[in-house]
Amino acid sequence: MENIIEINHLTWQYNDTDHPALKDVSLKIQEGEFIGVCGPNEAGKTTLVSCIKGLIPHNLLGSYKGEVKLFGKDVKALSAKELAKYVGFVFADPEAQFTSMSVEEELAFGMENIGIERDEIDRKIQWAADITGLGNLLDKSPYDISGGQKQRVAIASVLAMQPKIMILDEPTSMLDPFGKDSVFNICARMKAELNMTIIMVEHTLDRLARLSDRLILVGEGKIRRFSEPKQFFEDVDELAELGLNPPSSILFLDKLKKAGLYHGEMKTTVEEVIQVAQSVCEKQRVIREARS
């Protein structure tokens, strides 16, 4: 697989701050991957994805060292229009990204900017609305719908532009459980049906781990860990030290490991954990029967 995102020795410090938000970060992401980004608050997660989108250095002030390349091109040399074709970005606060007064216009706005024709816009609006379940909301104002629907509008407006890379920056942080579910379901559908590279910053680790091909742990402006979920959760104590709260299923398996009851790799889905628990119970039953 081709590396479509390459970050080389990137250091970024916002103006009027004491220390860099990112310190000598290097990273390579392949086409079609689903990357989960996690870490404590103020770790540098949003800064990292803002650098990939080009909001840094184009729209924010600070000191920039190193380089970020998208498809081999330096983001500093790309225009807003080119960047929008490569990378879509969904913010944590859905209202912060609305630029229009109806859902339909909101979906059309980005496509108009990158020069798509009216007929094509119409077709893509229907397509994005279908994926995100917004078909009956197109006439409404994006400010007059529920939080979950707002975030779906934000995702649909980016999705309709069909960028090659989709970044979602804590898209569920302002949503209720039902809204969170709908966003994760859309992400799962995007992963399954669209050949899109997705980078999702998220605190809900259990859901993120199940979707991600690889997970990045950001801490104090550095990449602390970058691996597949099964390896990512190997050292739970270290993750806790780095400010992360691993999912309960992982904590359960870690307890089993520490008790000497399980020696396999970490599992991220509920079904896998149930299987492990069943096999442990079965082994214990056999041991008890042998002893008696």
Added chain:
Amino acid sequence: MEGVHNKKMMKTLLALIPVKSPLYYFHPVTRLLLFIITGFIPLFINKPELNILFAALVMLLFIYSRVSLSSLKIYLPVIICAGIFTFLTFIFFPGDDSNNQAIGHLFSITIYDRPIMDACIAYSKILALLLSSIFYFSTNRERDILAALRTLKVPFVVSYVLGLSLRSAGMFLEDLHTVREAEQARGLDYSAMKFTEKVKLYSMYIIPLLSLALRRSDEISNALFVKGYAIKGSGKRADYILSKYNFTVVDIISCIALILLLILIVYFKYSYHLFDSDQSIFRYFLK
């Protein structure tokens, strides 16, 4: 009879009106022209009775467009205040005209006929203009206004900034509401406050409101960048919303009729002085 709540309603900038309002048979450009013409015509008419008739005509347009007239109640304070300020200005500052004739006294102030007539003319114009503005913003959404401007080839950035400024008023009120709710949640009792304290409190709202406005503008700037918008080099736009409207023969006829009406009024005003205040029944009444 079909109740208002049974109909499919649409939220405009100032009101809630049925989606099936007859006004929506017209293209946004025709509606914008109607607003401009109805706003301009009273400026050429110096007979208050004609301007009042004109205001009544705008009221008929409200009914035709199925805007609930009860929604106009909230504008009454503005309409009354505008009247009070206009008349008080002309009463207290009548000017130094030798043709002024005293018609009475109010608290030792002499009231003259001409300034009162001028106040009637000015207020009738303001009233007609206010009503036509309320009519336009009660029957159109931001989207309709933008569609009209973009059809008229107004640059995208101009129409977009106009749309943002229309929206910002609502955002400002929403922020104010949030700040006030936060204060009340922490035990601030407005009813127990003196008037001077309330004034002081309102002046203190400026700081959080200003910082919220700055944050919003920063967010909008980032959102525009993320969606690929740049003022320079954005190229030709598809203007998708224009595909939702059709400029029909009815629109062409309506636009021509409205422009002709304005031309006729201007022609009769300057050629025959038809709308001068000399023959106004208000003047006979004052005499």
